[in-house]
Amino acid sequence: MAIEFSKKPGIVAYLTAGDPDLATTRDIALAAIDNGADVIELGVPFSDPLADGPVIQRASERAVARGVRLTDVLDLAKGLRAARPAAGLVLFSYLNPVVRMGMKTFCSRAAEAGADGVLLTDMIVEEAGEYLAEMKTNGLAPIFLAAPTSPDARLKAIAAVSQGFVYAISRVGITGTQQKVAGDASELVTRLRQFTKLPIAVGFGISNAEHVKAVGEFADAAIIGSALVALIEKSPAKEAATAIGQFIAGLRT
């Protein structure tokens, strides 16, 4: 269990946990791992996903409506860890469900579930004191977002506290597909490189093999989110795992 990108570029697969249901998310995650995803990001559904575009908003809304909770996502992570001991596993959440559970409880339960790391969308480094302390106590990797708008001083601070990998946002905006990888992305990765030896993964709008190849030229890994969630949305639940497996297998050609 570790966050490692053995093949280049690495693949990080984001899934909204509990969409269409928790059992299907488990099957999808296993298929993604078995077809080449190095890291699974399990997204905790939240009522107000303000950094997300329409695709992940809809998935989140469906999962919240089904009553999927942070504890369910932790259980899902535990099951995935047992089934795939070597896969990278990251919990991806907005802050409020974590605050509601309590930061200390959340971090110890995440570690107990076998997660490698955590990414909290609306947690910035300046506010992260207690979070970082709890992550350290529990041996978990805190993963932070770096944005094209972040000046060098912020990138330096982000790099200093990150572990596992740094999540470089490919462009300004919310999650969702785009035609091609923005020029912002390579410039950001170049600037980040000055401050860290950690792998740098690029996400937001990465949706096909061409994008993954483009990212592979300047970064360590590509993060695919909305494209997977959209494919799950349009697939019947029974076929979703197969569809995602094939899709992931086709990303690194």
Add this chain to the structure above:
Amino acid sequence: MSASSIAGVTATVAGRFGAYGGRYVPETLMAALEELEQAYAVAQKDAAFQAELDDLLHHYCGRPTPLYFAKRLTEQMGGAKIYLKREDLLHTGAHKINNALGQGLLARRMGKQRIIAETGAGQHGVATATVCALLGLECVVYMGEEDMRRQELNVYRMRLLGAEVRGVSAGSATLKDAINEAMRDWVTNVRTTYYILGSALGAHPYPTMVRDFHRVISREARMQMLEQEGKLPTAIVACVGGGSNAIGAFYEFLPDANVQLIGVEAGGRGTALGEHAARFQKVGGGLPGVLQGTYSYVLQNDAGQVSSTHSVSAGLDYASVGPEHAMLHDSGRASYVSCSDDEALKATVTLSRTEGILPALESAHAVAEAVRLAPTMVKTDVLMVNLSGRGDKDMGILARELNLKGSERAKG
């Protein structure tokens, strides 16, 4: 460790109100928030900026607003003397213009040509559209579709002023959902766009900045009260949605320990989660949490999902509350009560018929509390209600809910 300790570790970070406030946003917005914080700090100390703001507040908006002694209402209640701080008389019909104008001038100074805003009741949207017309700026306003339906007049007003109104259908299609969509726009267009947030909410520096632009309410009221009554009020009552009019009305009185500060939340139609917007009421489901950039009380279920809310008043229909109010609540410096939809509707009729003043449904919550409180006080007590807005925009709701025939008369 309690949930509230999340924000306790970095007390030196600016924009903290006790444990509350701070900055909880996607990293993409951080540079913009830092730029805004700096630009605001410089503008605050710039005499020319302040002079232009003061001049427009006076000649364009109509400040100072009167502090009006409501004689007939006072007589009818038979207790404390009731004064109304008449923010409803401001240009565009509510206190919201104080902040929209301040931030609009700041945006122009920062060279931003595109303005976005969210609105609930439409008063902040109208104020922002007005300021954009005045300053020649592009304006996009996000508004929940439910709010567009119930505040239809304000939607047309914004369009008339040249703003684009974008409906939001997500969630309960009210203020919270409009803020989410405005923040998504801001994240996407952050390099060219200024977000005029309309309440004392969101990530630092918004709660401080919005409060500062509304401080003029209590600055005037304090002087007017001393001039007209020769003493400070016994209590000040203001409605609290996000809490901008209330913090503006409270702020200059904070050091006056014997002036009671009372915020009135929307009690809606019941105490069950989803039936109200009373974040501070013990039975209501409000607990410290993070929503839309700030740490404050949030109506939520036990899994941390933010609750839907209900109020007859679109401007109070919001799941969280400004972080400074959270601090004032915990410290006990201010107290927070709630009034139901029915009490607010009744108070609207009472004020209309005793004083000839039609309050906005938001402000009617404060009037309702005053009506409840005044008879319990003695005649030498003085109660000030911040009448944050006028009720013309609510005529459709009032006609439907009250169905008055015109022959009824309020007593007295």
